[in-house]
Each structure stands twice: as structure tokens, then as C-alpha cells.
Amino acid sequence: MSRDGAVRQGRGGRDDDGGRERSMVPRATFRSYYGRPVLKPPVWEWKIPAYLFTGGLSAGAALLAAGADLTDRPELRRTARVGGFAALLASMYLLVADLGRPERFHHMLRVAKPSSPMSVGTWILVAYGPGSALAATAEVLPAAVRGTLPGRLLRLAARPAGLSAAVFAPGVASYTAVLLSQTAVPAWHDARRELPFVFTGSAAASAAGLGMLTAPVAEAGPARRLGAVGAAAEIVASRLIDRRPGLVTQAYTTGRPHRLRKASEYLTLGGAMTALTLARRSRVAAAVGGLALMAGSVLQRFGTFEAGVTSTKDPAYVVEPQRRRLQAREEGRDEE
DSSP states (O other): OOHHHHHHHHHHSBOTTSOBOOOSSOOOOOOOGGGOOSSOOOOOOTHHHHHHHHHHHHHHHHHHHHHHHHTTOHHHHHHHHHHHHHHHHHHHHHHHHHHSSTHHHHHHTTOOOTTOHHHHHHHHHHHHHHHHHHHHHHHTOOHHHHTSHHHHHHHHHHHHHHHHHHHHHHHHHHHHHHHHHTSSOHHHHHTTTTHHHHHHHHHHHHHHHHHHHHSOGGGOHHHHHHHHHHHHHHHHHHHHHHTOSSGGGHHHHSHHHHHHHHHHHHHHHHHHHHHHTGGGTOHHHHHHHHHHHHHHHHHHHHHHHHHHHHHHHSTHHHHHHHHHHHHHHHTTOOOO
16 A cells, blocks of 8 residues: 555545545554653642541531521531531641641741732631631530630620631632642643532531531531532532543543542432431431531542542643643634
8 A cells, every 4th residue: 555545544544445444543642751740740648638628627617607606506506616616627737737847837827919829728717717716615615614704705706706707618618629720730720610619519518417417406407408508519510520521521530539529429419318308307317417428528529639630640631631722722712
């Protein structure tokens, strides 16, 4: 066969007589020098996805506690305030531990950069923390202290403090999604529109799970409703990521990230269904449903984290989106 004939076969997949022939041109593969990744994989350890979960749990609990306070549900308010502050302490520990040196967190407070998600998130945490701490402290005061002047003043300040934390809670729940999506990691950057909704819905579902697990059934109505709404938001936004066009979606729909996120979806959906049905009458069912919602939130964060790591290891996830954006610019249109 002549060279021109081979080229015609490779381009069209058919010979001159119209017969179907095997392509002579091999499929393109993406390679980098010495087989090394184009991007350096994130150096973060398990502490970071755990930090993403505990921060979201604390934020959702602050909102739940504020609602319980305003609707006179003292047990739900107490468990949400205390659990939310405990989650905040765990979140701060995980963040500082991953940074390696505690003073690095302090150094981030020396400047305020509105263009930096890390800087904005740090200051949101600083604004959120005191309200959460004050409200939680008021809930655990010993009986001997409650009757004293400082104790009475602290209890009076608990509601404004709790409402203050609730104001900043949406920012705490979502800023980590913005932080991830502004990195060069393809799986996180391509999902920048959906990740804030995934993380916010996951935060609401996990906080609802905490309320269902710890509060009496008679007071846990707001937690059950929050769990259903948060689960719906998380699952819908997660499915939208799975249906995004382009190669990068495969980082979410294959391998370990897919297994983690699929397990998360099953647990979250099961917890939401339990919240709407059996949890309204049974404390045991409420506890099981609450644990399912919290476990689903944990797996969602780890699955998203693993998808990002996966997308940095395969050069195709970096090269293919770059080619798509270049082609879009050449055609005179914006590539989302």
C-alpha cells in the first residue's frame, strides 16, 4: 500500500473502495517527560479531608443551634452548640497539624487579601470562632456558676453569640470548596461551580445527623428537615459533577474516588429517607439515620479529595482541558 493510501486509511478509517479497515494511526496518548505527572500531586494527608468534614459539621451545627434557640428547643440547641464547637476545635487541630508548625496559622492573620480564598477563609474562621465558643461555653456551665453574675452575663450573651456564629456559618461551610477549586488541580478546578453546593449540602446533612443522633425525637424536627434538604443539595450537586462534559469527570466516576462517593450517596440518601420516615417516631432509627448522614458526609469529602489527587497523576487530565480551552479561544467563545 502506498503512503498516501495509508494516510487515507488512517484518517477516515476506510479504504478507497469504501471498505472498513483498521486505522493505521495509533490512538493519541498523553505522556510527560520520564513518565512523571505534569502537576505535582497535593502533599496534603488525610488530615485535610478530615478538616473539610469537621469544619462543615461545625458550620451546619451553628445554623441548627440558632434555629433551635429561636424555636425553644433547649436540648437540640445544647447538643448542636457543644457538638459544633467540638468540631471546630477538631478542625483547627487538623489544619494546624497539617501545616506542620502552629505559627503558620498565626502568620496568615498578618495580612488580609480579598483575592486569596485562604486569607478570606482564615478571617471567616476568626470571626466565626468566638461566637461558637461563647455559645458552647454557656451550655456547659456548672450549676454553681450559673447563678453567679459572670454566669448570668454569659448566659445572656449566648444567644447573640450563637446568632453571630450562624451568620458566618455559610462562609465556613463553603470557603473550603472555593479554596480547592482555585487550585490548579483539574478535578477541583473543573467542578468549581458545583463544589460549593456539594460542601454546603454536606455540611447541613452532617449537622442534621448530629442533631438526630443526640437530641430527643420530640425536639429533632428541624434536624430531620435540615438533613433532607442538605442531602438533596449534596446529591444533586454531586450528580451534576458526574455529568460534566470532558475527560476530567472520569476522576470522579472511576476508581477509588467513585467508590467513596457512591458509598457516600447511598449513606446520605438512606439517612435522609430515615429522617423523613422512621426517625420521626423512633430514637434508634433517628440515631442510625444520623450516623448514616454523618458517614456520608465524611466519605463525600474523602472522595472529592481523592478525585483531585487522581487528576494530578494522569497527564491526560491536564492536557485535554488545556487543548479544549485553546480550541475555544481560537473559535472566539468562552470555555466554561
